[in-house]
Amino acid sequence: MIEINNLTKTFGSFKAVDGLSLRVEPGEIFGFLGPNGAGKTTTVKILSGIMRPTSGSVSVAGFDLATDPLAAKRAIAYIPDEPFVYPKLTGWEFMRFIGDLYSLPVPDQKKRIPELLELFELSAHAGELLESYSHGMKQKLLIASVLLRRPRAVLFDEPTVGLDPKSIRRFKTLLADIARGGAAVFMCTHILDMAEKLCHTVGIIYRGRLIARGTVAEVKKLASGAAGERSLEDVFLELTE
Amino acid sequence: MLKVLLARKVLTAANTLKGLRGWKLAKNLLFAGAGLLMLWALYSAFWRLLTYLDGVELIGPMLSWKLTSMVLLMTFSMVIVSSIIISMTTLYYSFDLKFLFSTPLDLRSIFMDKALETVFYSSWTLVLAILPYIIALGRVKALGAGFYLAYGFLMVPFVMLAGVFGIFFSMLVMYAFPSSKTRDITWLLGSLSVSFVYVVFRFSKPEKLLRPDSLEIVAQYIQYLQSPTAPYMPSWWVTKAMVAYSAGHWRAFAVNSGVLCLAAAALYALLYYVSGRLYMRGFSGAQSSPRFKGGRNPLPEQRLAAAFPALRSYFTLYWKDRLMLGRDARYWSQIILIAALIAVYLFSIRQLPLDTADLKSMVSFLNVGVAGFVMAAIGLRFTFPAVSLEGNSYWLLKTAPITTASVMREKLTVSLLPAVFIGLVLITVSNYLLHADLFISVLSTFTIGVVAVVITVMGIGFGALFPDFNVENIHQLESSYGGFLYMACAMGYLSLVVGVEAWPVQMHFAERLGRHAPWNMRGVAVCALAFAALNFAVAYLPWKLGLRNLEKYEI
Numbered sequence: 083m084i085e086i087n088n089l090t091k092t093f094g095s096f097k098a099v100d101g102l103s104l105r106v107e108p109g110e111i112f113g114f115l116g117p118n119g120a121g122k123t124t125t126v127k128i129l130s131g132i133m134r135p136t137s138g139s140v141s142v143a144g145f146d147l148a149t150d151p152l153a154a155k156r157a158i159a160y161i162p163d164e165p166f167v168y169p170k171l172t173g174w175e176f177m178r179f180i181g182d183l184y185s186l187p188v189p190d191q192k193k194r195i196p197e198l199l200e201l202f203e204l205s206a207h208a209g210e211l212l213e214s215y216s217h218g219m220k221q222k223l224l225i226a227s228v229l230l231r232r233p234r235a236v237l238f239d240e241p242t243v244g245l246d247p248k249s250i251r252r253f254k255t256l257l258a259d260i261a262r263g264g265a266a267v268f269m270c271t272h273i274l275d276m277a278e279k280l281c282h283t284v285g286i287i288y289r290g291r292l293i294a295r296g297t298v299a300e301v302k303k304l305a306s307g308a309a310g311e312r313s314l315e316d317v318f319l320e321l322t323e
Numbered sequence: 324m325l326k327v328l329l330a331r332k333v334l335t336a337a338n339t340l341k342g343l344r345g346w347k348l349a350k351n352l353l354f355a356g357a358g359l360l361m362l363w364a365l366y367s368a369f370w371r372l373l374t375y376l377d378g379v380e381l382i383g384p385m386l387s388w389k390l391t392s393m394v395l396l397m398t399f400s401m402v403i404v405s406s407i408i409i410s411m412t413t414l415y416y417s418f419d420l421k422f423l424f425s426t427p428l429d430l431r432s433i434f435m436d437k438a439l440e441t442v443f444y445s446s447w448t449l450v451l452a453i454l455p456y457i458i459a460l461g462r463v464k465a466l467g468a469g470f471y472l473a474y475g476f477l478m479v480p481f482v483m484l485a486g487v488f489g490i491f492f493s494m495l496v497m498y499a500f501p502s503s504k505t506r507d508i509t510w511l512l513g514s515l516s517v518s519f520v521y522v523v524f525r526f527s528k529p530e531k532l533l534r535p536d537s538l539e540i541v542a543q544y545i546q547y548l549q550s551p552t553a554p555y556m557p558s559w560w561v562t563k564a565m566v567a568y569s570a571g572h573w574r575a576f577a578v579n580s581g582v583l584c585l586a587a588a589a590l591y592a593l594l595y596y597v598s599g600r601l602y603m604r605g606f607s608g609a610q611s612s613p614r615f616k617g618g619r620n621p622l623p624e625q626r627l628a629a630a631f632p633a634l635r636s637y638f639t640l641y642w643k644d645r646l647m648l649g650r651d652a653r654y655w656s657q658i659i660l661i662a663a664l665i666a667v668y669l670f671s672i673r674q675l676p677l678d679t680a681d682l683k684s685m686v687s688f689l690n691v692g693v694a695g696f697v698m699a700a701i702g703l704r705f706t707f708p709a710v711s712l713e714g715n716s717y718w719l720l721k722t723a724p725i726t727t728a729s730v731m732r733e734k735l736t737v738s739l740l741p742a743v744f745i746g747l748v749l750i751t752v753s754n755y756l757l758h759a760d761l762f763i764s765v766l767s768t769f770t771i772g773v774v775a776v777v778i779t780v781m782g783i784g785f786g787a788l789f790p791d792f793n794v795e796n797i798h799q800l801e802s803s804y805g806g807f808l809y810m811a812c813a814m815g816y817l818s819l820v821v822g823v824e825a826w827p828v829q830m831h832f833a834e835r836l837g838r839h840a841p842w843n844m845r846g847v848a849v850c851a852l853a854f855a856a857l858n859f860a861v862a863y864l865p866w867k868l869g870l871r872n873l874e875k876y877e878i
Contacts, residue, residue, distance in 0.1 A: 130722045133877045156724040166715035168643065170650040172617035175643075178625070182639035183723050188629060209617040211650070 083107050083266045084129065084235050089138035091124050091290075098124040100290035102138070106266040106283075108234070111257060113281035114270045115314075117322050121290040122270040123163070126239050129268065130160035143234040156184065159233035163240040163270075165220035169213035173204055173223055176212060180227040191230070198226040202249070217244035225253065229260075236260055238269040242276070254280055278314040288322045324432040328423075329439070354804050357811065366455035373456075373463040387460065388566055394456055395558035398449050399485045400520055405445035406489025408513040411506045412796060413441045414493055414602075415609035424606070434598035435591075442486035448802070450478060466569050473568050477561050477580055480587035484557045487590045491597075498601040501608020507652035514656040518663035557583055622646075636725045640733040647712075648737075653796065654712075661701055665749065668697060672753045680758065681835060687759035688828050691767050692821045694749040695774045698742060699813035706738040706782030707809050708800040710873065711790050718878050727787075727874045731866070735783045739776065746775035762831050766824065774820060777862045778813055784865030785809035787873040816861045823853045 089102040099121040106112040116122045127133040129140055131151055140147040143157035167176060174195065181191040199205045202222040212220060221244050228236060242250050257280060261267050271277050277284055278298050286294040286301065294301045294317075302317050343351055376386040414437045423433050461470045496505055560583045567575035624642035628635040648654050672690070677683045710731070713720060720730055750771040754764045789805020800806055827850050833841035 127878070130718075132718055132721050134875065152724045152726065155722060158722065160718075160722045162718060164715070166718060168647060168716045168719075170647045171643065172615070174619055175617060175646065179639060179643050180719075182625070182628065182635060183719075183725065185635060185724075188625075209615070209619075211615045211617070214611075214615070 083110075083143065084112075084268055085141045086125075086129070087139045089125070089128065089140060090136050091121075091128060091133065092136045097290045099128070099135075099287075102287070102290075102292050104285060104292065104295060106235075106268050108264045108266050109261050110283060111261045111267040111269065111281045113277035113284040114268060114287065115272075115274065115277060115284055115318060116270075116287035120287045120322075122287055123239055125287070126160070126237050126268065126270055129235075129237050130158060131155050132160075157234040158237060159228040159231055159235070160237040161221075161224050161228060161239065161241055163243055165217065165224050165244075167212045167215075167220055167223065169211065171212055172209050173199065173212065173215070174208040176223060177227055177230060181230055184231050186231065194230055198229055201229075202226050202252075218246060218249065221245055222249055225256070229256065232263070233265060235266045235268065238267070238271075240270060240272065242271075242273065274313070274315045274318055284314070286318060286321055293321055324429055325435055328428070328432060328436040332440075350804055354807060357807065362451070362455050365452075366459050369456045369459035370462065373459050377463050384464075387463065388562060391456075391460060391565065392559060392562040394453055395481075395561055396556060397520075397524070398453055399481070399556060399558040401449055401517075402446045402482055402485035403488045404513055404516045404520065405449070406441055406486040407492050407516070408489075408510060409445045410438075410441040410486075410490045410493040411497075411509050413437045413444065414490070415497060415506065415606055420606070430602060431595055431599045434602045435595060438486070438490050438591075438594065438598075441490055442483055445486055445489065446482035450482060464569055470565075470568060473576070473580075474565065477564055477583060480580075480583045481557055481561050483587045484583070484590065487587075487594060490594065494598065494601050494605060497605030497609060501605050501611075506609065507656075510652045511656040511659075514659045518659050521660075522663050522667060557586065560586075636729060637733050637736075640720075640725075640730065641737065644733070644737050657704060657797075660704075661745070664697060664701070665745065668694075668749060669752055669756065673756050675757075677757070680760070681832065683757040684760045684763045684835075685832070687754050687757045687763045687767055688824070689821065690753050690757075691750065691770050691774065691824075692817045694746060694753065694771055695778065695817040695820070696814070697749060698746050698771075698775060698778050699810060699817070701745060702738070702742065702778050702782040702813070703801055703806055703810055704797065706742070706779050707786045707806055708797050709734040709738060709783060710786040710869075711792060711794060711800055712797075714792050714794075717792050721878060728870055731783055731787055731870060731873070734786075735779060738779050738782065742779045743772060743775040746771040760835070763828070766828070770820065770824065773858055774817070777816065777858050780862040781813060781816070781865045782809060784862075784867075784869035785812070787869030788865060790873060790876060792878065812861075812865070816857070819857055820854070823850055823857060826850050 084106040086102055086104050089099055090097065091099040102121075102125060104112075114122050114125065124133065128135050129142070129147070131147055131154065134148075140154075142154045145154035145157060147154045168179075171179060177195045177199070178191060181188075181195070196205065199208050202225070204219065204223060204226065207215065207219065212223070215223065221241070225241070242253060245253060254276070257267060257269075261282075269277075269281070281298065283295070283297055284301055285292055294304050296304070298314055302312055302314065304317070304321070373387050373390075376390065377383045379386055414434070417437065417440075420433075420437075423436075457471070457474055460466075461474075464470075493509065496509060560579045564576050564579035564583070567573070567579060622642045624638040624645070628638035631638075675686065677686060747768065750767050751764075753759075754767060759767070785805055785808065789803065789808070791800060791803065791805075794800055827847050830841045830843065830847070
């Protein structure tokens with residue numbers, strides 16, 4: 083699972099994340115919502131090990147990211163909003179690179195990589211350089227590389243940006259599969275409709291502070307004067323006004 | 324519209340300057356100060372040279388103007404080659420082009436904006452590099468401030484004319500072969516051209532200019548001096564305008580500078596017209612990637628990783644880097660430049676006018692410092708950028724279960740073997756050409772081996788200490804603050820290495836000259852210890868500082 087304790091990150095005098103604490107259990111899909119500049123990406127970068135917190139702690143699958151970063155990183159998979167990949171590697175080589183970097187058994191890789199490339203309709207492009215891939219194709223390749231690894235915690239930052247409708251639908255199914263497999267899923271998104279339908283729990287971050295946390299139904303109740311049928315979007319807009 | 328586009332550049336520059344505060348400002352001032360110091364050193368050297376040339380009886384003034392025309396011709400050629408290489412990026416692959424093309428801007432305005440950017444980036448370093456020469460020339464010939472103003476005025480159409488050739492070349496090539504493969508071929512041709520110009524210039528033995536006796540008769544020499552250097556080139560027009568200014572021939576100055584300005588105006592008008600017809604096709608083609616079909620067979624490193632599981636992450640990073648560098652024409656085409664550099668280096672060693680065996684051995688020893696400098700320069704281009712070349716994909720390594728130290732170690736081994744090989748080639752061939760004695764040969768070979776390792780470790784260390792994962796090309800890294808500091812430290816290190824070894828070498832020469840009991844073994848031991856301590860410190864400190872910085876680095 084993912085456990086965040088009193089996490090704070092400052093840039094000079096600006097507090098990007100302010101005393102954030104939450105837990106995401108194995109098998110749970112957690113939607114992390116917030117307006118632009120609220121601290122979502124900073125949080126997910128800290129969880130992935132790209133950034134260091136100013137204070138507070140993060141542990142993944144029982145490994146503290148500060149004291150045992152390699153073990154924690156072995157358990158984490160991270161997909162950023164911009165799918166930067168090595169432009170001069172082919173799709174196949176990239177998958178092998180990830181497999182080797184995370185020490186996956188070679189026979190497993192040889193079996194699973196073609197399956198995953200096929201699943202994401204990338205087989206025909208597997209021998210092409212990644213510089214010729216579109217944004218969506220790179221995103222699909224990164225998701226395929228996550229599935230290759232079977233991580234215990236998955237961090238997504240705007241995972242559906244650039245994906246076509248068919249791939250988005252497939253992604254939703256895969257996300258549910260990943261969670262059913264026992265992984266904790268932490269997903270930053272602006273697509274509130276997707277969060278409402280897909281996430282078991284959601285959290286709303288605003289100006290670095292977590293202002294709401296719970297199931298979608300619980301969060302809806304938090305909004306003042308909650309009455310009748312209100313969407314997560316209505317609640318989000320009200321809380322972050 | 325072009326005004327709006329140019330205004331954004333002025334605003335960017337102004338905002339960058341405004342943002343310079345505290346440590347950032349101090350760092351930039353330090354950088355600028357060091358740069359000025361280097362320019363001053365160049366100025367002093369040029370001043371001495373020009374004072375000597377100008378003082379030669381009868382032909383003195385001709386000599387200095389002949390040299391000026393050669394300097395300007397060289398500058399003109401280098402700006403052309405630079406503009407060919409740079410225009411490919413600025414005209415077809417800049418970050419902001421997709422945005423600019425999506426705006427309702429006139430195609431020609433976008434093109435001219437990028438053309439002026441090309442001229443600026445391909446000429447500013449060269450213009451700066453010859454500035455000390457021009458200042459020295461003005462002082463030696465006692466020309467006033469007006470001369471420098473006239474020179475500044477002439478330089479604008481001069482570099483614009485040089486740049487336009489590269490821009491035209493890129494546009495026509497991309498129009499005829501609209502593919503990103505063309506970019507790779509152009510970069511390769513660019514490297515070949517630079518190497519060719521460099522080798523031809525050196526092999527033409529320009530030192531003959533300073534030795535009139537090398538030509539058969541004096542009249543031939545004077546005729547050579549009086550003849551124009553490439554008469555149809557703008558560099559000759561600038562030279563003539565400058566000569567006219569210095570002699571007070573205002574009409575000749577006006578004619579030559581007028582020709583220069585008119586030629587620039589005409590070519591840019593043509594460029595403006597032609598770009599409207601040719602640019603779009605090239606730009607559109609550049610967006611497509613060449614077809615590449617990679618195989619699925621295991622790589623040698625993957626087989627090695629299977630045999631040595633403990634080294635799996637190392638071999639994985641190694642094959643990734645090997646494939647990436649091998650497929651990046653910008654990178655491997657520069658190997659041609661290195662080959663040219665080595666050829667010119669060894670040719671220069673062969674041409675040294677050394678008469679005695681002692682002198683040859685002495686030069687062989689000092690050659691360690693010069694060969695070390697060449698290696699540092701190569702390191703600046705290949706080793707120092709190694710970490711930053713991970714680029715935007717660095718997040719993959721940052722989130723992977725591997726240590727930063729292992730990433731740096733892998734980068735080190737990629738550069739280490741070529742560096743040691745180049746160092747050994749430079750020194751062993753030089754020693755052979757100079758007939759160095761056994762002691763000097765062994766000492767210099769051993770030293771260059773150690774220097775190669777230390778300079779490579781330094782390169783990776785400084786690269787990690789000053790990483791920049793957002794650069795568009797290697798040249799930006801080379802001319803960065805970190806690159807400058809790396810070169811400065813490498814220079815300091817090399818002078819200390821030569822200094823530490825000077826005492827034992829002095830003892831060796833004392834023995835050669837037959838002095839009684841020349842060896843002081845305690846002194847040799849002190850020097851050996853100092854050598855070991857120096858190399859350890861110079862390798863260890865940048866590595867540790869770089870490692871610490873890269874571990875803390877946040878993307």
